[in-house]
Amino acid sequence: MTFPRLAEIETELALPANDLVSFPCAFLRNVTLEGVAPYMRYAARRDGLDLELRWGAYDNILQEALGGGSGVVGSGERAIVVSLWLPAFSEQLGLAFAQAKPAEVEAEVARVQEYIAATLCALRARSAAPILWLGFEPPAWPSYGILDATMSHGHRAVIRGLNAYLATELASAGNAWFIDSAQCLERVGARQFYDWRYWYMAHSPFSRAGMAELASEIGKHVRALAGRTRKCLVLDCDNTLWGGIVGEDGIDGIRIGGEHPGSSYREFQQEALNLYSRGVILALCSKNNHDDVLEVFRTRPEMILREEHISSIRVNWQDKATNIREIAAELNIGLDSMVFADDSEFEINLVRSELPEVETMLLPAAQSAENRARLASCGLFDAMALTDEDRARGQMYRAEVARQTLRAHATDMGEYLASLEMRIVVQEVGDDDLDRVAQLCLRTNQFNLTTHRHTRDELAAIAAKPANSLHLLKLSDRYGDYGTIGFCMTMVQGAEAIVDTFLMSCRALGRGVETAFLATCAAAAHRKGGTVLRGAYIPTKKNALVADFYPRHGFQPIEREGAGQWYELDWNLGRIAVPPYLTVTVQEMREATERV
């Protein structure tokens, strides 16, 4: 992201802000890095987070990890950032590389590796928080000069090897992420990335531009970890997807592909299609005649984006804030998961003031050559994982819009639901599903009774106990596959079955599917001895939708220890009925069945 000047950042950070979610973050480093703080805090605030940086003592990474130093690890942090700046840690690998004999280099590499392994091990013993570790920057001016590029154990090759080692160690530590500092260095350029005055005078190697880029990259990870990843890109058409105005220049007059500026718009579309392929929903919001825009999509062969990639279309003469609200309602997503891109400053400002939750992206037509990179570098859609379902999401949302159109025409709701021929599968969670489940826990805000953000590792530990049941819900109908749309986790203790988590994707609501899912999970818990089903509703800003979920299913409010309002349903007094128009299949894992 691009940052304003420090004075403006400080002013904005000093303003009171409501509704920020606290995000304490431990930062371990062996150099002075305090200069990244305003940038990191500013980026986090844009994502609704109040980032509180807790600095580990200077040059005390391992000590902090072991619980010494300032004691910043294991104090409720939501992330741990580590920066082991190599030239400060190892003079031989940083500055004196050409001087070191091969055996010395090897020994020094082993020392760095041991330090990494020991730190990770100590961190994991003390904290389950996600670890974000900044990789080593390759030397821009390697010690062997031009010869380095052809040496198998040259300066840059050795640093590359260390990065590979670090990435592998992080992957095996679990919930730990390699931040590619080399990318930050490349974007800024080594001449601008470092400020050697600061290095020699304050042990701080990076320039303002360098720190801003590092903060931006860390910020992308924080955003994804905090579940603030944006899901939907709403695109203007004229002078955003193509050059010119279709209403004035005509279908054949607008510029797409070919020479500049058409070439820049075509490649911008390519970037949007990359996002689509990563699971971002695309929508159109344009002041135009609906048919003109559709004709461009259907008849201009240079168009990279096709009608099939667009999940929701609002091409009309209404104001854009209203249109974006309608798109959000049609797709059943929150405004805070949307990004609106337009070439017009007026439209951007309108949406900014009317719908502050929507992130906006100004794409000036006069700088059409920059716009592809603007979209590619924003990081707003970055997620910590990419599943097969992410890849198919665009199609699923498009099918949903088709269903809604049918519903608008159906007169009897029961008949309509029956006509969908819905089939649900309730499947016990296996190891392969854990990424997807963790993602659901992180991303689901509205239909989520408790909003417990379980990580992959937590889920794996819970799933290992036979008294616990973890089930995924899958749905398909005559229009297509919804994929995995729900997750339920129950824990049986004696006669009590606690519903720890019950969540569903909002795109499957209003069909009785949640009732069938709850009934099936209740039956599974009952088979493990849980005769009283108990669950809590923990209210958040977003989940009012499910405030009456338990009462609606015959549960009685009770007093019980633990957050939220608790409810219970006694198996002997009442059961939950599966709606007649739903076909339910239960898939238990074989091992699990044997275990019970």
Place this chain on the structure above:
Amino acid sequence: MEQAAEQKLKSIVARVLQVDAATINEGASPATIASWDSLTHMQLVFALEEEYGVTLTEHQIADMTVYPRIVAIIDGMNQ
């Protein structure tokens, strides 16, 4: 340096050091202001370079030992 310009400079210094602008007087230095350490000193350099669009030399950075020196350095660069 004109009074308005000096007020601006003073407010930048006060903001970075997180003290009241009134504290920034002729004698203000790392010896009199507790928050003025090597870290905030560099943050001061950050802020001044960004605000005035200048690049301070190593000598100038080392020379900013008391507030009037900062005034003189910035004044000299804006001439």
